[in-house]
Amino acid sequence: MKKVLIIGAGGVGGVVVAKCAQLSNVFSEIVLASRTESKCIAIAKQVKQNYGVTVETAQVDADNVPELVELIHKVQPFMVINVALPYQDLTIMDACLETGVHYLDTANYEPKDEAKFEYSWQWAYQDRFRDAGLMALLGSGFDPGATSVFTAYAAKHYFDEIQYLDIIDVNGGDHGYPFATNFNPEINIREVTAECRHWENGEFVTTPAMSKSQSFTCPDNVGTYNIYRMYHEELESLAKNFPSLKKAQFWMSFGDAYLKHLEVLGNVGMIGIEPVEFNGQQIIPIQFLKKLLPDPSTLGPRTKGEICIGCLVKGIKDGQKKSVFVYTVKDHQDCYKEVQSQAISYSTGVPCMVGAKMMIEGHWLKAGVWNLEELNPDPFIKDLDKYGMPVRVIEQDGWGDLEV
Ligand code: NDP
Numbered sequence: 573m574k575k576v577l578i579i580g581a582g583g584v585g586g587v588v589v590a591k592c593a594q595l596s597n598v599f600s601e602i603v604l605a606s607r608t609e610s611k612c613i614a615i616a617k618q619v620k621q622n623y624g625v626t627v628e629t630a631q632v633d634a635d636n637v638p639e640l641v642e643l644i645h646k647v648q649p650f651m652v653i654n655v656a657l658p659y660q661d662l663t664i665m666d667a668c669l670e671t672g673v674h675y676l677d678t679a680n681y682e683p684k685d686e687a688k689f690e691y692s693w694q695w696a697y698q699d700r701f702r703d704a705g706l707m708a709l710l711g712s713g714f715d716p717g718a719t720s721v722f723t724a725y726a727a728k729h730y731f732d733e734i735q736y737l738d739i740i741d742v743n744g745g746d747h748g749y750p751f752a753t754n755f756n757p758e759i760n761i762r763e764v765t766a767e768c769r770h771w772e773n774g775e776f777v778t779t780p781a782m783s784k785s786q787s788f789t790c791p792d793n794v795g796t797y798n799i800y801r802m803y804h805e806e807l808e809s810l811a812k813n814f815p816s817l818k819k820a821q822f823w824m825s826f827g828d829a830y831l832k833h834l835e836v837l838g839n840v841g842m843i844g845i846e847p848v849e850f851n852g853q854q855i856i857p858i859q860f861l862k863k864l865l866p867d868p869s870t871l872g873p874r875t876k877g878e879i880c881i882g883c884l885v886k887g888i889k890d891g892q893k894k895s896v897f898v899y900t901v902k903d904h905q906d907c908y909k910e911v912q913s914q915a916i917s918y919s920t921g922v923p924c925m926v927g928a929k930m931m932i933e934g935h936w937l938k939a940g941v942w943n944l945e946e947l948n949p950d951p952f953i954k955d956l957d958k959y960g961m962p963v964r965v966i967e968q969d970g971w972g973d974l975e976v
Pocket of ligand 1: 579581582583584585605606607608611632633634635655656657658660678711712713714715716717754755756757759868916919920
């Protein structure tokens with residue numbers, strides 16, 4: 573049983589706190605800190621009402637290492653669970669090193685002034701964490717996170733060699749707004765509008781954003797959706813950790829209305845990250861847009877439908893070609909009933925809690941900086957299934973017809 577400090581009181585933070593509170597035999601004490609303490613207090617109140625668990629709260633600016641160090645010294649947690657924004661990854665890692673506590677996050681570092689995300693910044697902490705005997709677990713959400721574990725699970729149990737990987741993220745949910753994002757709008761839009769990169773024959777190949785799409789029929793009657801190829805951070809670590817991969821791609825579903833809005837917002841300059849002077853004030857267009865859009869943590873009651881996220885892995889077993897789809901399906905309203913959140917925050921929060929549980933229980937605890945696919949997938953899959961994200965596997969001979 574360990575005490576955890578959770579930083580970030582947004583859509584994902586709310587789910588992580590709720591899931592940790594459901595397991596008080598693992599997470600003995602929970603402290604929730606964020607920039608706006610009133611949001612922490614609201615989450616703590618809800619958790620007290622639902623589970624009778626007391627969550628302590630605090631205010632912190634996670635861009636400020638001395639402030640973080642002071643808070644961590646005061647709280648004395650076993651680990652920090654970072655569900656603030658990718659901008660804060662390095663400052664929180666620095667503070668963990670200074671105070672000697674373990675670290676976990678759900679998204680890789682991204683500098684505020686450049687729409688670029690990659691692991692190099694965080695992988696550079698490898699020696700410092702290893703030498704300090706501390707662990708940093710990177711990307712323990714759904715994608716990255718569960719998708720990294722699904723790939724490792726398929727490779728371990730179903731193949732001698734994996735060669736092709738298609739990560740498919742379908743959101744069949746509808747929130748009824750003409751345009752809204754399911755997680756932090758700034759991070760979401762920066763990710764979706766970035767140039768596409770996929771792994772092919774030993775290198776990353778760059779293509780224009782959203783320039784390749786196809787139709788995908790999800791299992792379990794979730795439906796047929798247009799999926800678009802885009803860059804996603806787990807491709808970087810999976811290509812490194814599974815060198816037998818000849819091709820690795822990431823696909824996400826988008827509705828026509830979402831894409832049309834994004835195109836128009838882009839054309840008029842509303843998703844820019846450079847400051848613009850307006851009435852004597854410096855305004856960053858994408859941050860102003862975030863202010864206007866619905867808060868993702870309020871989408872829960874309105875979102876109906878299901879998500880289907882999985883890894884289609886193709887490779888060789890006993891000299892024969894085979895394919896395996898490891899996936900999960902989750903209903904938005906079921907998530908809302910359980911933790912008052914839509915399925916995107918839910919499906920990030922559950923693997924986040926499970927990753928922390930793996931560290932606390934010692935299944936995964938080892939010094940250094942790790943991506944999830946580098947660790948034993950079995951206990952994680954078991955817990956993902958047990959704590960709200962059912963894991964299913966479809967196995968078939970041959971390589972099927974989804975393009976590789
Ligand atoms: P939100 O914007 O809803 O929440 C972010 C929270 O972090 C807010 O409470 C915000 O405070 C707080 N925060 C921001 N800056 C600071 C700071 N400097 N100091 C302290 N707190 C700060 O985001 P989400 O909950 O949707 O996403 C959280 C994280 O999860 C993001 O990193 C996102 O990329 C990641 N994610 C990962 C996924 C995966 O599958 N791996 C999927 C979805 C999200 P305030 O309320 O004051 O703004």
